[in-house]
Amino acid sequence: MLEMGKAREPNFLVLFFFGLILGFGISSEGSQIRHYKWEVEYMFWAPDCNENIVMGINGQFPGPTIRANAGDTVVVELTNKLHTEGVVIHWHGILQRGTPWADGTASISQCAINPGETFFYNFTVDNPGTFFYHGHLGMQRSAGLYGSLIVDPPQGKKEPFHYDGEINLLLSDWWHQSIHKQEVGLSSKPIRWIGEPQTILLNGRGQFDCSIAAKYDSNLEPCKLKGSEPCAPYIFHVSPKKTYRIRIASTTALAALNFAIGNHQLLVVEADGNYVQPFYTSDIDIYSGESYSVLITTDQNPSENYWVSVGTRARHPNTPPGLTLLNYLPNSVSKLPTSPPPETPAWDDFDRSKNFTYRITAAMGSPKPPVKFNRRIFLLNTQNVINGYVKWAINDVSLALPPTPYLGAMKYNLLHAFDQNPPPEVFPEDYDIDTPPTNEKTRIGNGVYQFKIGEVVDVILQNANMMKENLSETHPWHLHGHDFWVLGYGDGKFSAEEESSLNLKNPPLRNTVVIFPYGWTAIRFVADNPGVWAFHCHIEPHLHMGMGVVFAEGVDKVGRIPTKALACGVTAKSLINNPKNP
Amino acid sequence: MLEMGKAREPNFLVLFFFGLILGFGISSEGSQIRHYKWEVEYMFWAPDCNENIVMGINGQFPGPTIRANAGDTVVVELTNKLHTEGVVIHWHGILQRGTPWADGTASISQCAINPGETFFYNFTVDNPGTFFYHGHLGMQRSAGLYGSLIVDPPQGKKEPFHYDGEINLLLSDWWHQSIHKQEVGLSSKPIRWIGEPQTILLNGRGQFDCSIAAKYDSNLEPCKLKGSEPCAPYIFHVSPKKTYRIRIASTTALAALNFAIGNHQLLVVEADGNYVQPFYTSDIDIYSGESYSVLITTDQNPSENYWVSVGTRARHPNTPPGLTLLNYLPNSVSKLPTSPPPETPAWDDFDRSKNFTYRITAAMGSPKPPVKFNRRIFLLNTQNVINGYVKWAINDVSLALPPTPYLGAMKYNLLHAFDQNPPPEVFPEDYDIDTPPTNEKTRIGNGVYQFKIGEVVDVILQNANMMKENLSETHPWHLHGHDFWVLGYGDGKFSAEEESSLNLKNPPLRNTVVIFPYGWTAIRFVADNPGVWAFHCHIEPHLHMGMGVVFAEGVDKVGRIPTKALACGVTAKSLINNPKNP
Numbered sequence A, B: 001m002l003e004m005g006k007a008r009e010p011n012f013l014v015l016f017f018f019g020l021i022l023g024f025g026i027s028s029e030g031s032q033i034r035h036y037k038w039e040v041e042y043m044f045w046a047p048d049c050n051e052n053i054v055m056g057i058n059g060q061f062p063g064p065t066i067r068a069n070a071g072d073t074v075v076v077e078l079t080n081k082l083h084t085e086g087v088v089i090h091w092h093g094i095l096q097r098g099t100p101w102a103d104g105t106a107s108i109s110q111c112a113i114n115p116g117e118t119f120f121y122n123f124t125v126d127n128p129g130t131f132f133y134h135g136h137l138g139m140q141r142s143a144g145l146y147g148s149l150i151v152d153p154p155q156g157k158k159e160p161f162h163y164d165g166e167i168n169l170l171l172s173d174w175w176h177q178s179i180h181k182q183e184v185g186l187s188s189k190p191i192r193w194i195g196e197p198q199t200i201l202l203n204g205r206g207q208f209d210c211s212i213a214a215k216y217d218s219n220l221e222p223c224k225l226k227g228s229e230p231c232a233p234y235i236f237h238v239s240p241k242k243t244y245r246i247r248i249a250s251t252t253a254l255a256a257l258n259f260a261i262g263n264h265q266l267l268v269v270e271a272d273g274n275y276v277q278p279f280y281t282s283d284i285d286i287y288s289g290e291s292y293s294v295l296i297t298t299d300q301n302p303s304e305n306y307w308v309s310v311g312t313r314a315r316h317p318n319t320p321p322g323l324t325l326l327n328y329l330p331n332s333v334s335k336l337p338t339s340p341p342p343e344t345p346a347w348d349d350f351d352r353s354k355n356f357t358y359r360i361t362a363a364m365g366s367p368k369p370p371v372k373f374n375r376r377i378f379l380l381n382t383q384n385v386i387n388g389y390v391k392w393a394i395n396d397v398s399l400a401l402p403p404t405p406y407l408g409a410m411k412y413n414l415l416h417a418f419d420q421n422p423p424p425e426v427f428p429e430d431y432d433i434d435t436p437p438t439n440e441k442t443r444i445g446n447g448v449y450q451f452k453i454g455e456v457v458d459v460i461l462q463n464a465n466m467m468k469e470n471l472s473e474t475h476p477w478h479l480h481g482h483d484f485w486v487l488g489y490g491d492g493k494f495s496a497e498e499e500s501s502l503n504l505k506n507p508p509l510r511n512t513v514v515i516f517p518y519g520w521t522a523i524r525f526v527a528d529n530p531g532v533w534a535f536h537c538h539i540e541p542h543l544h545m546g547m548g549v550v551f552a553e554g555v556d557k558v559g560r561i562p563t564k565a566l567a568c569g570v571t572a573k574s575l576i577n578n579p580k581n582p
Ligand SMILES: [Cu+2]
Pocket: A090, A092, A289, A478, A538
């Protein structure tokens, strides 16, 4: 794998020119090179019928969909057309084996791309699945910098389930306030919380001041939409008596969502690019950073259309559900369903949420976790106040990313780029997770958890009470560079007695997993991917407030890093060495 | 001078540590080191009583005032606390002899400072005068990134005029729309013009939805201000029977202003840091980028207060004047003047504007221009449309700055960093300045006008009709790294006959000069400051739309450039050279 990493660039060039000459990019092994040329810029857009600016790619919002086969090489030539802001793009769920510099995390894997500059992301997509990409600098994801990334099985291979058609759905949430104002508010004393989103977007489309389901509720204002507006719903067109795969990914900044289709059961088959043991459900919960595939069969009354509803959960709701139609062709889309959209389960019915999440297990034949761990890290999630600023902290450290990306700093041994003391791996045994934290020792930090290559690592994520009494939130934790096995969940504090309850038989592989209020979640992964990897709450403002940690493994085995990924901070200072500039 | 440039940093370090040990920074020659530690960040602020975000420094808006004596060294340790945006600060009017890398122009003198990083600006202030500083990346100046920079005569020396007290006034204009939206609008097809400012700010203070002079006009809403609000007017407190120096600088994004004080004549003594032949006037015009000092004598009825009014000119006005009070102590500030604020002259009374501007001549004893020029460049100012985008162009080239700063690119001979063909030095003789341009040849460009060191350069700025019939605007052109002599102005097209009308006897030295509608302006300067220097319209959206050119001279004589100023673009790529990264 390391040799692969080193060989990638020249190899790619050969393939690329070969492709150019032939006019396409099929390599000798049948895998392809998928070349994308993108420009990121702000543009006027009305995602929810209210004009605003969004961060678009090539004039599109959401950005263009990447579609590739497992084994393909994806090359994204990304030009930053913003005027003052840097930019990076993270390929969420892609493992980046051999290309840790292409993970697209500012301050971790690379220097942000400066205005006017171009960066070449170049990576292989190893596994089929439903993925997405998004900005990973400041709160640029909230500004609309995201899109879908779909990986099909290798050419000539099939999915392990049949379907006749596919619908791709990327979910997000939208605020009318600019991210710059949101960022100032979160960093203010006292904090100004961003509040709940104004609108839920389905493929970048929502309706803020009107409802397409107003006919069932006289309190709602009906939308006057022709269907061609950027905020007109993205209709699911289907034919009767068929099976459809719906790919659902959530890149929300905050909202935990629930997805349901009137009258149709969902057969869950994939989660975060891994096949799961199929199960039927009336609706799915989907947290930020997660993706699912569900199969539906269009076996209902073919003369009707049906509601697709995406409501909010896990937080006191203040956002109407995002809606669209499952349109049985050849019915007109103007034919509204006979009954109102399916109701979103109560936001605080956490038992129901756990019931759904706990049901997810790996499909038969999936890779099993190593039976033993080499190292187990406990990560206590607390909300804290540091010098009057509200922060999130892990084991009393609130992450503030350094200006020099870790990957280059570690490769070149630049000891002043970040705190060389690793953060704590445990929290006090007597910590009371049911009361607000006292946090005398809470501090800002940027230390790194370093693993030996190949080490089997367990992480026990432990939730706790927030600053306010009787409050604990749900957090979806996302790991870069790896899939992990979810060994188990539980309420209260994790203890030795829970050991036997961990699932080593068929735990699902994921890249994102939630911790429920006052609960714990146990995961296991193998630290076998040389690089530096973020592990963080995928709620954008929570990460912005410090809710993350940094993992590193085998950085000495990392091959060439593109110069542009190193051209900032102390890496630039240390590597720029020219006799003409004495 | 070049030796000085090279010697500066070690010299500075010696002085600095000497200063630290002694607790202050007086050098052996009596000059001091003025050390400032600044953090730039967005913050909530209500410059005109409406809350918004502004770009502040150390929690202040406008930023802290720098005050130094001529000959002092100013060190600004600037940390970028923005989350996604780069930042630079330009020291407007400071010549930067020997320190061209400290001029603070992104893409020209340095790489923008990345989020989280710190850059040391380190320069001497050669001349006494009224200066200011401001952002010079994207439209960050419009976002509020500016402050005053006042240079007193060298220690022990006096100004050539007497005054008892001083009032420092920095003028700006303010929009409620974010600069990010403004930038998108200007770059949109069709263009969305930013419109006139909502408010004129005096030292960062204005009143948007009310007037402090409402008592004279029943159409106005009176302000309910206690005086402690950030938007309460900055009162000029004076004692009767004294002489005051009012320093007035304008860093407006767009507005041309007129400054007047009820009942008080103004004696103009300084312009852009150069003494002028004193003259009395009832009011002054001040364009963006300019500064003036005026003396007033508080010889009016001491039981009254008087209005200070700053109105808009040169564009169809849509912004109420900025107001404050000249408060004769010990009168209460709540005692409003008996008559309304002085009326701003008609916006389109260009004869009056010219009359004021043409009156400015150099004080006796000022340096005289060389009698002959070595090179004369004609710069035609036109508005154009390129691929549907509205742009400003100079000799048919609309400036789009490259990602790699010129200074480093030229020093290291990186030929691909920008267009090596210099832009045209003339425009067609038969160009009709009275009709809208046809602009078939207009293009985007980033070439450089290169001068031999010591060359005497004349620039004839030629105004013309815009895209719309019968429209030509006023543009204040600002030159970095030099003062220039203003040899003359005229209406229509410059021709050989005007040669004899040029003033070589007592032309004023300025760093900013206007071209009037359909007119020309002739300037002369000596290209004796090794570096790369912007010359551009100081109207922020005009520069953003390409209204500028780049001058370079003697870059081979430029000494050490700080690494951080080089760590971007092809300079970084070319200079990063590490055997560990094969
Ligand atoms: Cu992610």
